[in-house]
Amino acid sequence: MSVNASERAGAASTTASSAGAGGDAGAASNEASIAQAKRWYWQRISAMVLAICVLIHLAVIVHAVRGGLSAEEILGRTRGNWGFAMFYGVFVIACAVHVPVGIANIAEEWFGFEPRNALGLARAFALVLLVMGLRAVVAVVV
Amino acid sequence: MHRLSGLALAVFLPMHFWALGLALRGDAALEGFLRFSDRPLFKLAEWGLVVLLALHMMGGVRLLLIEFTRWSGLRKNWIAGAAGFAALVGMAFALALLF
Numbered sequence: 001m002s003v004n005a006s007e008r009a010g011a012a013s014t015t016a017s018s019a020g021a022g023g024d025a026g027a028a029s030n031e032a033s034i035a036q037a038k039r040w041y042w043q044r045i046s047a048m049v050l051a052i053c054v055l056i057h058l059a060v061i062v063h064a065v066r067g068g069l070s071a072e073e074i075l076g077r078t079r080g081n082w083g084f085a086m087f088y089g090v091f092v093i094a095c096a097v098h099v100p101v102g103i104a105n106i107a108e109e110w111f112g113f114e115p116r117n118a119l120g121l122a123r124a125f126a127l128v129l130l131v132m133g134l135r136a137v138v139a140v141v142v
Numbered sequence: 143m144h145r146l147s148g149l150a151l152a153v154f155l156p157m158h159f160w161a162l163g164l165a166l167r168g169d170a171a172l173e174g175f176l177r178f179s180d181r182p183l184f185k186l187a188e189w190g191l192v193v194l195l196a197l198h199m200m201g202g203v204r205l206l207l208i209e210f211t212r213w214s215g216l217r218k219n220w221i222a223g224a225a226g227f228a229a230l231v232g233m234a235f236a237l238a239l240l241f
Contacts, residue, residue, distance in 0.1 A: 044206065044209070047202050047205075047206060048206065050199075050202075051199060051202065051203055051206075054195065054199050055199075058192070058195070058196070058231060061192070061235070062231075062234050062235060065235065069176050069179075070173065070176060071169045071170075071172040071173035071176055072169060072173070074172070075169055075172065095155065099148075099151075099152050099155065102145070102148050102149075102152065103149075103152060106145055106148075106149060110145075125152075128156060129155060129156065129159070132156055132159035132160060132163065133155075133159050135159070135163050135166070136158075136159040136160075136162035136163045137162075138166070139162055139163045139164070139166040140162055
């Protein structure tokens with residue numbers, strides 16, 4: 001029994017020391033993996049929200065486009081419509097989460113971007129979508 | 143296909159938000175843009191975008207199902223379903239435009 005215990009202790013210390021020796025590299029790649037997992041997670045969650053939003057949006061489009069589009073018609077429906085504002089607000093936020101993750105992945109995998117730069121690009125795009133999207137919602141509701 | 147359609151949509155979105163934002167300048171500004179967008183090429187592009195959106199979403203739903211459920215033999219059914227749904231939405235849109 002003491003032999004087993006010491007064997008385990010030996011194994012544990014070996015693992016500990018190798019973790020210590022490869023510590024920095026290990027921590028960095030661990031961080032990268034966590035970041036990647038988070039991106040995956042956020043992309044899936046926002047995708048689920050978007051799936052619902054898109055179905056509703058498609059129904060709205062098909063209905064709205066009948067007989068041609070006119071500003072009067074559209075704005076007549078959207079002005080002062082806070083339910084509309086909330087729905088499309090959520091839609092914009094979900095887009096601002098979902099699209100940049102995809103952009104970052106494409107940047108890294110197809111264009112060889114460094115993870116840092118891909119992240120920067122993603123964040124910039126997220127900001128653009130968020131600002132322009134929420135501005136558009138305000139534009140048609142207020 | 144999933145990524146390409148996603149990229150196309152990503153490029154389109156800011157334009158879409160910009161057009162809607164025109165309403166900030168008053169109804170006439172938005173109306174002006176809508177009249178400008180009344181040309182056939184534009185309508186064709188819109189039809190393309192709606193189809194891309196439907197395709198991208200069906201591909202995404204398929205992915206979510208693969209990742210989160212234990213169903214098997216999905217692939218063919220879903221690709222067929224995706225194509226069908228995309229065509230359906232495209233046609234509905236086109237029909238709505240015609241009338």
